[in-house]
Amino acid sequence: MDALRRALGLLSTCYALVFLLFALPHWGIAPGLLDEPVITPAAVVETLCAAALLAGAHGALAGRFWAWNGLIYSHAAALGGVVLGILAMALSGSSGSALLTWYHGCMAAVLAAGLASAFYVSRVRR
DSSP states (O other): OHHHHHHHHHHHHHHHHHHHHHHHHHHTOOOTTOOOOOOHHHHHHHHHHHHHHHHHHHHHHHTOTTHHHHHHHHHHHHHHHHHHHHHHHHHSSSOOOHHHHHHHHHHHHHHHHHHHHHHHHHHHTO
């Protein structure tokens, strides 16, 4: 279980960096190919998702007693943010770029897998 906790902690750190990378264009800073419009609510949500994932990663990597709960809550919060982004794109009338569609789909898949793993371990540990 410790190996899975460390792996989920490292993956959470990577996911947080991806969220921050995709938040930059929405704040108005466009690094390289990520040329997206400035959307302040999207930037705020992505930054909060990154903060939640970093908090969960800290608990997992530092071996805190709340590590599994932190991983569950952080993955659930970030997944909620991704679903909010998918809904915002669907309801806005514009389909968005192919990159954003790919980003939302991939992040939803990996966060759901991480959430399922954390739920499984928390269930087995009882």
